[in-house]
Amino acid sequence: MRQGVIEESAGGMWLWLLQRVTAVVLILGLSAHIVVTHVLNLGELSYDNVAGRLAMPFFVVVDFALLGAGIFHALNGLRMVLLDYGFSGRSQTMLSWGLFAFGVAAFGYGTWALWPWLTA
Amino acid sequence: MPEATFRIKRHNPEKLDDQNGTGGDRYDEFTVPYESSLTVLEGLFYIQEALDGSLSFRYCCRAAVCGSCAMYINGTYRLACQTNVRHLGDGPITVEPMPHMPVVKDLVCDMTDFFAKYETVMPHIIRNSAPPEKEIMQSPNDRKKLDMPVDCILCGSCYSSCPSVWGEGNYLGPAALLKAYRFEVDSRDEARKERLPRFDNERGSYRCHTITNCVEACPKELNPTEAIQWLKGAAVRRRLLGRAK
Numbered sequence A: 001m002r003q004g005v006i007e008e009s010a011g012g013m014w015l016w017l018l019q020r021v022t023a024v025v026l027i028l029g030l031s032a033h034i035v036v037t038h039v040l041n042l043g044e045l046s047y048d049n050v051a052g053r054l055a056m057p058f059f060v061v062v063d064f065a066l067l068g069a070g071i072f073h074a075l076n077g078l079r080m081v082l083l084d085y086g087f088s089g090r091s092q093t094m095l096s097w098g099l100f101a102f103g104v105a106a107f108g109y110g111t112w113a114l115w116p117w118l119t120a
Numbered sequence B: 001m002p003e004a005t006f007r008i009k010r011h012n013p014e015k016l017d018d019q020n021g022t023g024g025d026r027y028d029e030f031t032v033p034y035e036s037s038l039t040v041l042e043g044l045f046y047i048q049e050a051l052d053g054s055l056s057f058r059y060c061c062r063a064a065v066c067g068s069c070a071m072y073i074n075g076t077y078r079l080a081c082q083t084n085v086r087h088l089g090d091g092p093i094t095v096e097p098m099p100h101m102p103v104v105k106d107l108v109c110d111m112t113d114f115f116a117k118y119e120t121v122m123p124h125i126i127r128n129s130a131p132p133e134k135e136i137m138q139s140p141n142d143r144k145k146l147d148m149p150v151d152c153i154l155c156g157s158c159y160s161s162c163p164s165v166w167g168e169g170n171y172l173g174p175a176a177l178l179k180a181y182r183f184e185v186d187s188r189d190e191a192r193k194e195r196l197p198r199f200d201n202e203r204g205s206y207r208c209h210t211i212t213n214c215v216e217a218c219p220k221e222l223n224p225t226e227a228i229q230w231l232k233g234a235a236v237r238r239r240l241l242g243r244a245k
Helices: A003-008 A013-039 A047-054 A057-083 A090-119 B040-051 B112-120 B140-144 B157-161 B163-167 B173-184 B213-217 B224-239
Strands: B003-011 B025-033 B070-073 B076-079 B093-096 B103-105
Touching (some): A047 A090, B040 B093, B173 B224
Parallel strands (some): B003 B093
Antiparallel strands (some): B070 B093
């Protein structure tokens, strides 16, 4: 096979590794979410109570980790599915950057949604 | 005397622009008599010798060792030489070339890309240290790691069955990656940076999306998918954790 093909194909390890890491983050994060919201009794279910919890530094970190991990895991998974439909070379690069841009926009939107609790 | 009906897909490269637009493809039926048992390969020999001398197919060892006669028989990847027609039921035996491969003629596939990719992963022991006086020693436990991958006979069934190969012409495919694994797990191999970049890339191990068609297709019942997952982990161990192997 041409040496050029090997060179232009470099990479892939980080995306693969991050897909596994984000999977673990999602499993732990979603388990924690279910436990916190449905199992533990953390006081009355009211707007002030939930807002107060969302503003706690620990939950801010968890929320952003879940937001980032969820977006990355979903879009990279979608990318892998789409790759099997004939994306290759230049179209593969465009697909990856397109999904990256969408991911950045989605993260921005998620941040905008979480912002009021950070500044409350 | 029992008889077997062979329904063989024919492809004539000289009739590619025939009038009915089939690209010279058609199915021919042949009746092959046999006595006690008959392999598909023996049936093909009979057809070629007695019924139609223009039939083309590959074979060599007749003992499931060389991998030349892999074909798509009754919708399953099989080696023609180790497939007994008695195990194929009563209906006609449909014999086709391996799907998703360019066909040279009849049952003969063009394996050029397959072997070019095989060579890409440097399928040989790489040594950097001085050669020992006698042989290179290997413990029984280390040898055991090679039990699965050394059985690969490069028939191309896994490669033909892999959807990632269909979608990306430059993807190395399961056979080449299984071969990379075979040498990467070998304790005698000392390759550090030679082979790694050849499989640790977007068109190497990471293009495998664990569809596992290769595991189902392999006539030797090997597991290329598992080997490819090992290669992904090995790349992380070597590039991030600094392991030698």
